[in-house]
Each structure stands twice: as structure tokens, then as C-alpha cells.
Amino acid sequence: MNAKVTSVFLYVSDIVRSRDFYHEVVGAGVVQELAEYEGGPIALVVLRFGSFTIMLHPQDAHDEEFRDQRLGLGIHLQIQVEDVDRFYQHCIEQGAIIGVSGEPVDQSWGWREFALRDPDGYVWSVYQDKSDGHWTS
Structure with a gap:
């Protein structure tokens, strides 16, 4: 399937x-x-x-459905970009909330990434795949 x-x-x-x-x-x-x-x-x-x-x-x-829940909680999404440092700078210039992780960092699996929150708290990892093809997204 x-x-x-x-x-x-x-x-x-x-x-x-x-x-x-x-x-x-x-x-x-x-x-x-x-x-x-x-x-x-x-x-x-x-x-x-x-x-x-x-x-x-x-x-x-849908207030009734969300009475005991907080928006954005429990979901983490990902965006792949060509140049994570340039995208990070763009987010800073636009006033995005970057406080989740700070500046982009290199990860052991070959990604360079940072995380930001949308206005409702949904977390997005923004990454550049620098693994030379070892990671398939």
C-alpha cells in the first residue's frame, strides 16, 4: 500500500x-x-x-473540542530549505518567534537546522540537508 x-x-x-x-x-x-x-x-x-x-x-x-487543549501542543512539523542560515535571517527580519532553538546548528545526522513557532505555538523545524544524500526526506 x-x-x-x-x-x-x-x-x-x-x-x-x-x-x-x-x-x-x-x-x-x-x-x-x-x-x-x-x-x-x-x-x-x-x-x-x-x-x-x-x-x-x-x-x-470548535471551542468545545479545544476546551481542555492548547493549540500547537504535540505537533512538530518540518520545512526543508536550500539555505537555512539565509532563511533564519529572513525569519529574524520578519519578527518570527525563534526562541525554540536559537540559531541554526549542525546535527550529527547531517542537517543544519533551527526551530520556530507559528503564532499559535505550532513548532516547525527548518532544515538544510547537508548529509550528501545520506538522509532522504
Whole structure:
């Protein structure tokens, strides 16, 4: 059985702030924005990195489901970039929250990486694969 992960659906507290973070800081293209009715608030934002899709949905519509949970807790995502140091500098210039790990560091498995948080606390490892093909992503 072949399977391929194609997208992630993230509940967020402020859909516009999250859209701007993923588009302006991380570089995802905004594919679509939908409201449940014309002139209504945004109910879904679809962003894309290559063939991977991030779908943002306002958490407040699901308050009951999240009563005892905190957004962003328990999920850690990854973004591969060509130049992690340049991407790190871009994040700093955009005011992204880098406090998870600090500056990029070289890992024993051949990645150079750092981690940042989105506005709701979802953690993203941003890495450059420097393993000369030993690591397959």
C-alpha cells in the first residue's frame, strides 16, 4: 500500500495573522481563502509549499473540542530549505518567534537546522540537508 502525506490542517486563533505568518515569513503561496457566506469572516485559508498544503481553520468554531487543549501542543512539523542560515535571517527580519532553538546548528545526522513557532505555538523545524544524500526526506 502506497501512501503520501499531502497536507496538514491547523486550527488557529487568528486566521489572518496565521495566513500572514505562513505567507510572508515562511513563504507559502496563498491558494485560496473561503468564507462560509459572502462578506463573512474567513473560514479557511489554503496555502501551499510545492506539493504540500497547509489548511488553516479558525479554532473558535470548535471551542468545545479545544476546551481542555492548547493549540500547537504535540505537533512538530518540518520545512526543508536550500539555505537555512539565509532563511533564519529572513525569519529574524520578519519578527518570527525563534526562541525554540536559537540559531541554526549542525546535527550529527547531517542537517543544519533551527526551530520556530507559528503564532499559535505550532513548532516547525527548518532544515538544510547537508548529509550528501545520506538522509532522504
